[in-house]
Amino acid sequence: MAPPVAFFAVFFAYPVAAIVARGLRDGSTGGWRPGHLTQVVSDPDTLHVLWFTVWQAAASTACTLALALPAAYVFARFDFPGKQLLRAVVTVPFVLPTVVVGSAFLALLGRGGLLDEWVGLRLDSGVWAILLAHVFINYAVVVRTVGGLWSQLDPRQEEAARVLGASRFAAWRRVTLPALAPSVAAAALIVFLFTFTSFGVIQVLGGPRYATLEVEIYRQTAALLDLPTAAVLTLIQFATVTALLAVHARTMRRRQSALSMVPAEQTARRPRGAVEWVLPGAVLAVTALLVLVPLAVLTLRSFDGPDGYGLANYRALGRITDGGTTTATFTVPPVDAVGNSLAYAAVATLIALVIGGLAAAALTVRTGAAAGTGAGAGAANGRSGAEGGSEGAVGRLVRGFDSMLMLPLGTSAVTVGFGFLVALDEPPLDLRSSWMIVPVAQALVGVPFVIRTLLPVLRAVDVRLREAAAVLGASPLRAWREVDLPLVGRALVVAAGFAFAVSLGEFGATVFIARPDAPTLPVAVARFLGRAGEVNYGQAMAMSTLLMLVCAVTLLALERIRTHPSGEF
Template sequence: MAGPVAFFAVFFAWPVVAIVARGLKADGVWRLGRVVDVISQSGIRHVLWFTTWQALVSTALTLLVALPGAYVFARLDFPGKQVLRAVVTVPFVLPTVVVGTAFLALVGRGGLLDDLWGVRLDTTVWAILLAHVFFNYAVVVRTVGGLWAQLDPRQEEAARMLGASPLRAWRTVTLPALAPAVAAAALMVFLFTFTSFGVVQILGGPAFSTLEVEIYRQTSELFDLSTAAVLTLVQFVAVGAVLAVHAWTVRRRESTLRLVDASVTARRPRGAGQRAVLAGVLATVAVLLLLPLAVLVGRSLEAPDFGYYRALTRTDGGTFLVAPIWAIGNSLEYAVAATAVAVVIGALAAAALARGDAGRIVRGFDALLMLPLGVSAVTVGFGFLVALDKPPLDLRQSWILVPLAQALVGVPFVVRTMLPVLRAVDGRLREAAAVLGASPWRVWREVDLPMVRRALLIAAGFAFAVSLGEFGATVFIARPDQPTLPVAVARLLGRPGDLNYGQAMALSTILMVVCAVALLVLERLRTDRTGEF
């Protein structure tokens, strides 16, 4: 636990405390009364209420829509499955400003639905909820589906032979085994929607505002750091309460699971029921995920002769010090470095949690790892600039600052993906290897690693994807001559003119392609030639 604790203390707790202290401290005196003043404002209470209920509804809708997809990818085998799995994950890595813009082009004024049927959903909560489902669909599919694919199907088949209906067998056998993964996925979706920024800002208009949007408005538009600091504390307390309830209510049932080779659990669809579920999932993916992406690609191709793409190679637009196309290489370099950091820190943390005795310290450490998903990225970005400006950690001019900020968001995904599988490893296997003379390192290499290799690769893919699309903190610390893809897209969207908008759509399309290729390679590497993980 020492490595992950030190990492979070230096690169998360210290920056957040530094920026909050700057907002609530004046002339060496803490202005704690400011907390009551801010919370008592009716507008702030309205923001708190909207932030909470839209996150709950978004989480419920995402689970309802995505759980059938998790079943299809875990249990059914069909042509194009690996390609579709990569495509499903693409929306999750898109910057939230791009997600909001894609849905605006779909459901907003002059969008596809407006042109066809005169239907507009922009400036309504429905557009926000749909965009949140679009964004978080892959979280449920890959987190729940990763464990579901390794559950022994013979347990459910035994229940069916004893007379249970398919629904009862799933409810009494499979669902309890999936409960930890479902809870972990729901927690991540809730945290992402609770701190939603770009989607709400673009689709909600002035009528809707989450805590994250309000923190950004108070910081960048009103320059009121004290109010922003109070809202950051409120967000921190709310997220901490959610994590505490999660740790208290979720029982550790992974040890009762029986895991098998995932390559033998997926079968061709049999019967009308499985074919209907597969058709429904494919239709959902086509309408909810592929259609907004298609609109995005179409907008990038509106200029003749790929004009928007060719403009990415020029520096005469005045938006960047370098050609926007350089953002692709920058993002890939940062993402690889951030993935390496996130996998190392996350794997150490998951191993510590899996072998812990579930005491208060271990449970508190588990909750600590999830905090970066629920704390304002705007606060973390500003905190990096404020806290990491003096030796021995004067990193403001160092390239490593961006991967460190991105890794903070990637570590929770690594932990939540690997932890259920690590806890499901039968401890007697380790004991048997130790009795036969294997060292602790060899026990890990020969027993644990073969069983968690698939989860480790999925965790690495998630960390890479999150790093590619991270925007909130990166926008404050990325150097002008080394922009990332999300930062470049946001800057182009913030400038008027069709050329800037078209270049933003072109860069977003490139980001989608890069992510899809990376995830497709990951899917190909998940299994070796023998089909074993």
């Protein structure tokens, strides 16, 4: 637990506390301003923003689960042509900058969009465009998180229930669903946190009528320069996320169980007959409409130059000046942002795997069970009752540690970015001029994905396997290598893919700390979108398409990594 705790204390708690404290203190007297806190919390506008933030996050999560769970089953249990490519493609929306996603859906669903031209229907005037864009972004979270565990569940358990007389649905409800519950809950939590802190999508598609806490924090900070109000809104966001994580941790603690798991390659098969092709066909059709169509619109717009369709937008990316103007958007060619993004994301992924892997290993210990039996065991062996109480204290400590690790997903990226600039400006933590500040900020978002991907699989490993290895003389390290690694190897690859993808597309904090001479792809896209003119918009679409292609190629390469039966990659 020590390295993850130290990492989050230095690079998350300290910067966030620094920026919030600066906002809540009176600049002239240096004292606290509790009256302002009460005023903002009781403001009807604040309550309306909070209600809409929670409502749209819950609705987005429900829609994502409804559409993505069937896809998770298809990817886990069936083999079909192009499966690896499609699984990589559905992850691409998750790493696209949210402002680009909003622009793509505006082109698809707004005035003059494809839907308006074909059937005369517009969806940008209500909340449906926001919900669809959120499903588009988070579709892969459910497919990969739930599908990763589902693909390793032993199908013979469900088959045994069928032999004993259970219907197909009853066998799934009584056997498979309880085994998947922790993974489904983890995916739902991630989706909710990401939509709860939604910024770019709401900014583009919501307009003045819809605003989340994240949008309001940005408006108060960047537009109105009202740091005290922004600090109070950050505290409200933080408190809501903390309460949600506490409920999630308490619920998951009651659902821990060991599962019978097999390699994923042994559970997937080709559909047999026309009837079994119905579900994969329907899932592929929904995936095409939900994921491929917006990506196709984005790609089409990237080729739409000032002189018609062509490569003009891509050629302009190699020049420092843009659109023929004399004012440069970048001090380096924008295409250099591709290399910057890949380098930053690689370092951030390594940090996230180390920190997240250690945290997941610490959380695997079944302290809840130990706490429940500690007092009885102590009495049976003549120990004091205080020893059983200490087990309970350790259990509560670990559960709090679990919730703490998810807080970066529910904390304003604007606050984190400003916090880095305010707090990490003095030795020995003077990172403002160091390139490491970017991957560290990106790793903060990647660590929760590593933990939530590895934890359900690690907790499903039967502890008796480790005990048997220890009895046979294996050291703890060898027991982990021989027992755990072969079972969690695929989950480790999925976690690495998620961490890399999230780091590649992180925008909220990176936009404040990336150096002008080393921009990332999302920052480059945002700079182009922030400048007027069709030329800049076309180059933004070209940069977004490059980001999409880089992500797809990387994820496809990860999809081809498999674990050998011996446990080696």
